[in-house]
Amino acid sequence: MPEKKQDTYQEFIKGLWRDNPVFVQVLGMCPMLAVTNSAVNALVMGGATFFVLVASSFFVSSLKNWIPKQVRISTYIIIIATFVTVTDFTLQALMPVVHKELGAFIPLIVANCMILGRQEAFASRNSVRLAVVDALGMASGFLFALFSLGAVREILGEGALFGFKLFSDDFEPWVIMILPPGGFITLGLLLLLFNWLKERKDRLVAQLDEMEIEPRFRS
């Protein structure tokens, strides 16, 4: 079964890098920009999305044969909304402070286009195992993106990471970084960085092709 194993691995890894929901597909921008002013907020938001995406993908994929095509979107939304409600109440009970800071953005996970997109494009067409693996990959990619944005913004905006001071007390905070424009600027620069890395890799692969050398890690 080596073929199949490779397949599973590919489905997982594509969400992390090649089809990263944020840096490549540019999906889920609303939580991406709104709640990434600190690393903790970003991680909690990413974790909540992670749970909702994996659980809904599992259910949508299991139920795909019983969902009528005409009402599939509303069915997906109901399934997603169930898990969002679970997440919302859990966070409210366990982390009231963070829950308050995230505010309306936890219920808004239901409208996250990345989650609905995975149900429509992948979970409803593939086996349960692949759907879960795909959801795990995509959710990890989303978490990674949220965390990198939140970390950059918190380090520059407050000189801290997870609330721990990284610099001496003399650090001059970059106020703009914890304000909305800082989110846009940081996201733009991160997109620039990832596109640049991707282009460089593509160029390298093209060069290898020209030299007729089989690259080992062609995706």
Next chain:
Amino acid sequence: MQYKDPRLLVQPSPLLKQQMTTHQTMRDLLFALLPVTFAGIWLFGFSALLVILASILGAVATEWLFSPAEQRAARLVDGSGVLTGLLLGLTLPPALPLWMAFLGGVVSVGIGKLIWGGLGQNLFNPALVGRAFLLATFPNAMTTWSTQASGEGFFQWYPSNFALPFMQPHYDAVSTATPLGLMKFEQQSTALPDLVLGNTAGCIGETSGLLLLAGGVFLVLRRDIDWRIPAGVLLSAAIFSGVLYAIDTSHYPDPLFTLFSGGLLLAAFYMATDPVTSPLTPRGAWIFAVGIGLLVVLIRIFGGFPEGVMYAILLMNAATPLIDRYTQPRVFGKE
């Protein structure tokens, strides 16, 4: 094929070529800004020179770093990076830490210009993008105005200039308020001769009204800039504030104060006229200029900030493509 002495030159049109090149315009602008720069250095001491140099260095280094290797030399020689850095430096307070000035230069050229595709492609004035970024990022440092060194303290510098990168500046010098700040928060006017000669607190290059005006007139006469834009900005600002002054002389500043305080002159002649970010048509230039003048007075008098020139220009920059579209001249022979 080239002939040394062409008796009859046969070439395709255009036969009349404009002598003006980008290099020429940039050089004229730099020359026109030299007196203002020297005045700033004279008034605020050596620190002003260091701040300007730091911002120019940031701008030029970014231009060099993010240009394709084969275009680097050409892009540096056209002088636009130096000009952006100089314009930014002139709008910074003299006691600003040098690392902040450097960062401003990096943002000006990086986010203000290169990210849009380089010279001629940007939507917003690069120097003002850098300044807006700095003002939003370091609001305290950007609004701490030091008293002037004015001659006797020429070789003194402000210790806050040498704050380590990412660290807070410590201000030893006595800080004061700009004429606009005095007007806004204490209803206190400043004498006109002080404003015209530059004997006030403020940004490095904005205080000496007379030199700014002289450099601006030089540029207009050389036809480096469109005369309509400074004329429109200054006239509309003067008329609007004149109307307000006529309504209530005790509350609102008089038109001359409006013209000579803050960065209005610097911005009207050197920043609003940026050919890349201002409308192409004469009618569009008037609309653009009058919009800036009105916004400046609106923000200064009714807004939260004492100075509004930067935001006025950035807002009208955003409107420029629209203005260009609606003022496009009719093609001959078409309805």
